[in-house]
Amino acid sequence: MRPEILNPLFTDVTYLPGVGPKVAALIGKVAGPRIIDLLLTLPTGLIDRSSRPQILQAEEGQLVTLEITVEKHTPPPKGMSRIPYKVICSDQSGFITLAFFHARSDYLLKNLPQGATRLVSGKVERFSGGLQIVHPDHIVDPDNADALPLYEPVYPLTASLHSKTMRKAAQGAVERCPDLPEWLDPALVAREKWPTWPDAMRSAHHPESRLDLTGENVARQRLAYDELLSNQLALALIRQNRHRSAGRSLEGNNVLREAVRAALPFHLTTDQEKVLTEIFEDMAAATRMIRLVQGDVGSGKTVVALLALLCAIESGAQGALMAPTEILARQHYEFIAPLLAETNVSVELLTGRDKGQERQAKLSGLEKGYIDILIGTHAIFSEDVAYKDLGLIIVDEQHRFGVFQRLALQEKGVHADVLVMTATPIPRSLALTTYGDMDISQIREKPPGRKPVDTRALPLERLEDVTMAVRRAIERGEQVYWVCPMVEENADIELTAVETRFAHLQQSLGASVGLVHGKMKSAEKDAVVTAFYNKEISLLVATTVIEVGVNAPDATIMVIEHAERFGLAQLHQLRGRVGRGDRQSTCLLLYKANAKGELGETAKARLNVLRETDDGFLIAEEDLRLRGPGDFLGSAQSGFPDFRIADATKHKALLDMARDDSTLIISQDPALETGRGTALKTLLYLFTRDEAVKLLKSG
Incomplete structure (x- = not known):
């Protein structure tokens, strides 16, 4: 139950003077429906009179x-x-x-x-x-x-919401701030010269200079730290709950792993071996594993996944590998199945396409234990899918899975271990705030022999030259991706629509051009991508739906239109679709030039980063610095926590302090029963980390 002292903050904004249903709806658009939402929406500007x-x-x-x-x-x-x-x-x-x-x-x-x-x-x-x-x-x-008023705060607004109305509502919210118990260490408060939480909130809503609006302001620093501490403490409680909950030891005898290693046409990299050691140690432990493996594009995560699955099977359990798309699930299956041909391990593919008797046969084999490894899309965790003994769950490219979705996933198996893999290198600050409930491994090293992709930036005016280069590549038997940022033409935004570009390229290059975008039905998308994968199509015109997935070794050119509009991390992911074979590959970044025929300074700096390095981790850090956490994955559904005051990039020092503090708190007061512990529960409720508090009670 939420502490009673917080109830006034969790009521509707209509309880504030002068806020009726119409004004409440407008405030809801910029802040949220409750008084706490209004409190956590700090001024963005200042009128100085x-x-x-x-x-x-x-x-x-x-x-x-x-x-x-x-x-x-x-x-x-x-x-x-x-x-x-x-x-x-x-x-x-x-x-x-x-x-x-x-x-x-x-x-x-x-x-x-x-x-x-x-x-x-x-x-x-x-x-x-x-x-x-x-x-x-x-x-x-x-x-x-x-x-x-000599100083008037400026708040975010929306159509029909007047600044005076918003200011009055925010002031009403501030006046309802209760005197909350102090949850911070007194020594920290004294050292940083921080005010109490209510005083910090009052001060933050009454700025008197531009400096008061920055992250350096002591009131804002205090509030940002509180928010980061609530995040880190919640993740620490989840980690504690996992370590406390029974797991199972999956040690294996190494027989299957050695057989598959011998069948591999290459040696594993040092990074792959290091990550496998970490995984096997986790699996052998009596507590549940939940580990994130970050590996740059082409770093060899699938081999690591296969060897982890074999460890589970050697221990008498089953394994499941979930991919985000049917085509990627199929590619995993086609890579793994031949490597297991000389073993007695049975592997099956289950997707939404499986119907009737075929699906029923697979489900029956799974439940009886005849199937050792099941590969597929989210269909492998449907309600009617039952495993005889699921020991290891591997989730590929599901960075949109939140903390509590990961917890729910573990319940599919009895004390199942979970391994999450992503080809999107996550900057450290976001990894701490988003994946802090997990142990993290990184594969930074690329397998030997992979040639770097030649990356060039060209103005859109050279479109016909690019089209001719693509024609020559296709005539040599190579394949090409052509990525556009929109699906349909929009009169308000001058970006090339993928459908318009498809029609133009089809006219220029003939019938071997395919089109895929997010508005197509899954079956249509899969059919086109499969045709490209099977080399029935030479040129695939697409939106960013191909960012994760297709492995086409003959694809040697990636053309990205309006590259200046994409995030660096996203451009790097797209570039990673080529250079997978033994031929030299090229990535062409087409940009819209300014009136002088040049690329703007910021856009030029961003594209230069991409040209100068293929280290996805460096690129991710730079992308985060340039664009901020909100746009890092180009999606509101990224799973990253939506901080209201804190900024994981600007408050890195505070984040590290919060992580250390939460670790110390859990070691000294694991049930949050002391005076400070009780106050910290209030903090968790204040920032709606209710689920973490429930873990205290369930444990």
Whole structure:
């Protein structure tokens, strides 16, 4: 149960003064439906009204607060509403005009009576040789000067949501901040000179300078640390729960692994051997394994997966390998099955295509234990799929699997081990915040003999030259990928639609051109990709759906249109689709040039990174630095935690502190029963890490 002290923060924003259902719906778009969501939406800007010059010292375009005397009202002539109502004002230095369009004269006469002194605030303009402020933001009696805020926070807005309304709602949320128990170590708070959580929240919502909006501000640092600590503590609790829950020892006798190693036409790299040692140690332990293997494109993760599966089978258990697409599942099957031909290990492929008696036969064989390894898409974990004794689950390229989906996966087998593989190198900061519940291994080394892909950047104006180069490659019996960023033409965005490019290339190059994009049905996509895989198609025009998957050794050219619009990590993944055979391969990055016929400085720097290195881990770090965590995988469904205040890239030092702190907390107070432990439970609920608290109770 959430602590009662937090209940006022988890109520609907309609409980705030002046927030009805319509305003609540608008606030929901930019912040969220609850008061806590509004609290965690910090100001993004600041209106500074502290400048108090005399009239003639005010500069054009400057936001000022002036103390003026009202001299004269000049209403517009009758019937001429396009002319503004003018109020002439003065101070010791000179005159300024306040201009109001479509104004009510009774309102202005009441608020700006002739001869009265007023404080007015707004942006100064120069008009007809004089100074004016059009529609001042504030008009205040000097006796009531406190009513004019010197600093006004600026919040994210949406259509029809006014800044004044949003500010008032946020202020109402801040006023509901309860005095929460301190969950941080007092020594840390003293060292960093951090305020309490409620004080930090109040301060963050009342910035008084641009510096107060940065990550260096002590209030924001405190709040970011709280959020990171909630993330790291939740992951630590999940790790603890896993280590505490019974696993099974899968040690094996090495017979099958040695047989397959002997059948391999190559030796494993040092990195592959190191990762296998880590996996086998985990599998032999009495606790459950949940390990992430990060391997760059072409680093040989499938061989590692196969040897891990064989370790489980040597121990008398079954193994399952899940791939994100049918074509990738099929490729895994076609790689693994021949290597097992000389052993008595049975391997089967199960996809959504399997129907009727064929599917039933596979399910029956699996349940009776006749099938040792099952490879397939998510269909292998459907409700009607039962294993006799599932010991190892391998999930390939499922970075969209969240923490609790991984936990649920383990329940398919009795104390099953889980190995997650990804070809997307994850920067360390994101790995800590996203995969902190797992042990992490990296395969950075490439197998010997793989030639680096020649990467070049060209302007889109050279499209016909590229088309001719593609024609020559196809005539040599090579295959080509051509990637575009959109499915259909959009008048508002000048990006080449994949359908338009397909029609153009088909006209130029003939019938050996295929098209695949995300809006096609799975069966249609698979049919085209299979035709390319079987060399029935020479050129595959596609969106980024081919980022993960197809292994075509004869593909030697990757063309990417509007490369400046893609993330570096994504471009690297796409580039990894070529260079898998023994021929030299090329990646052509086509960019839209600016008015000078050049590539912008930022875009040039990004593409240069790609040209200079093929180390996916270096590229991933640079991509994260340039684009931030939100866009890192180019998908809102990435599975990365959606931090409201913290930024895993800018707050790396805080993240490391939070990880160390959470490790220490769990070692000293594993059930969070001490005074600080109870306060930390409040922190977990505050940042909606409720699932982690439940693990305390279930354990």
